[in-house]
Amino acid sequence: MAILYVISKYVTFFGAALKAFWEQIFCRIMKIPVQDARWTQANELCGHIDHDFSESKAKTFLICYLPGMMNRFLAYGMFISSYIGLFYIEVSPSDAIFWIYLVMFYLAVSLLCNNAPLYEDALWNWDLLYGKDQKTNIAVKILGFIPSAYFIASAWLEKYAVSLLIYVIAALIGIFVI
């Protein structure tokens, strides 16, 4: 399945590049050592950088959350705008705005397909918060539950390129259903 993952990352090149960029930036800010910054290699690290696990719950959570959040933040406006423009308003290909929306849609999808942390990072975050021997504050456990579960779910979806498939389906729904 790694090949699917790698293909999805290369297809969504801009999002993958930016995700790795944010990961490096946040690793630097939070002083988490980076082991391997080659984000284009054709394996599970594609679109990510290899950084050390942190023993700090906050750092682990933030390194899972922030890079993806940056990508999502950049993507939402473009995605909603282009989706409405292309599939609801149905601008014609003879208009220049159609092609702008098309580029925006691709960029938005490429960003949204790269919003999850590395699967191992997501599991490590879960283990730190909900592991057997972890003494985590109950409030933190409650507040962190949804995002932590989202990290694992989204990382899993990305691992098997399902996230890209979801957006392809969304586009098909836009073309044939809406």
Added chain:
Amino acid sequence: MSDEKKEKTTPETPEEEKVDGDWKWDAAVPETKTDDISIDDLSFAAEKDDEPAEKKEEKADEKSVEKADGAKKESKKKNEGKKDNKKSEKNSKEEKDNGACIICGKPRRNSGSDLYCADCVRKQTRTYLGIPQFIIAFVMVGFAVFGYITCVSNIQISTLLSKAETLAKELRFGDASSAIVEYSEKVQTLDDATDNFVHFFNSDPNRTPVDFFKDGERSNRILFESFIENFRFDNEYVSAYINMVNAQYPNGLPKSKKYDKMRNTYDFCLEVRAYMNKIQPNWYNFMYTDEKTSKQMIKYDEAIAYLNSVKAETPAQKASDGFFRLVAETIAEKDSASCYKILDNTYKEIGEYGYMFDLIYLQIAWSYEDYDKCVEIGDRMYERNKNDIEGYYYAIKSNILQGKLNEADERCEKMIKENPENLDYFSVKAEVLRRMGDFAGSVEICRQGIAVGMDMQIYNQQAISYMLLDDKTNALEAAKTAYEMAVQVVQSNEVSLEIINTSALIAFLCGDSKTYDQIVALCKDSYGYELEDNVKQCIKGEITFEDIYMKGMGDV
């Protein structure tokens, strides 16, 4: 990388840590499958080894500097420790608790969760960011800003589009068209705003105005389909539709299924136009004007024989054929049965386009005073298009003339429920209430209607109700207003003359001879028209006002 780390960490690892077994091996060396290491990875490592001697020397220098720095720090710490024994004890406790840096063995950073010393962290958090990534980031941020701006505007305009779509689904095609007009205006506003923004940077007066935001195909479809649902079979509608499609789609309609209805209607209209162009030149030969009566006449038998000779095969041709036959029947003043026969036959032949003949059918039924048929067709038109009030208005009028006032009242309520802004409701409801004998209620509903919008029919009904309440002052005022509006807005002779007759009668009965004379003079000079017979009879005192407006047709 992991091999390098082992080489570095193993000799420098403090003995205590090994014995205690507290070492975070997983954190230091993540579980890496050695099976997956490829030749590329090895070559990457080899590349590092093959670094030029100069670089190695530089690195060695850096290391020596760093070591010197570390030594300085250690000595500083020792000095501090000497100064304060308690503090050094505390430090040594922390060292025991936290362990040393897993890479070099030096003291870790202050944070309890860190496994590294400050120097190692500084080295390893060096990022490997390239210029392309910064460029991508900047471009993305630019697109994102643009995305948010267009997102807000697209949400605004799509709300209006959604409203139009919902109205079309509710078969309120008139309202849907109005919503699309509102939508287009909003799109234009956005374009104007964009143009002003561009003008800020480029104030060239010869610059082409920005046409950035577009109405899109969905709004076109709603607009065209609303037009189709309101289609009347006549030359004007056929030409208007063909011209609209040609203007919007110069390269032809798209082949998608979504356009089937538009395309089929377009083909239908093209065929109708071709057939009419073929028939019309000869058709005028059968028409003539009677010199005595100045009435338009037709050589009926010749016209029908000509139509029989031209074979109509397709639905569009049959629709056109039926239309010409109806014209012949009407001009020749044939009986209703023959007209109905032609209409029913045309309905049957043209199938889905039969509705285009509804209004013609209704007008013929009305002229033959076939009120049951009027109600049937009016209902049918209303069910097809809830904003097609014309048919429903005739249905209510028919109910009134049939004396089915409760049924008429129910239809009025249904009409206002689905067309809350329609002014016809107030005039027709006022008439129903008047016929029921509720004159005050009739005046009140007219007052409500006037608050919603100015309409001459409402003033006309109010004037009649005031007269029946014997309130001549208000009746005259309302009648004058209705007359002034009728003169200004001559929608059709039928409507305006009805109001003119009523206004003249009320002016006469209220003793306003000046207004009465003015109306009579206008009728003669402008229209060559005299007041209706029942108005004249009423003026002579042969019949009463109630005879006309409470017992009779109400149309004068």
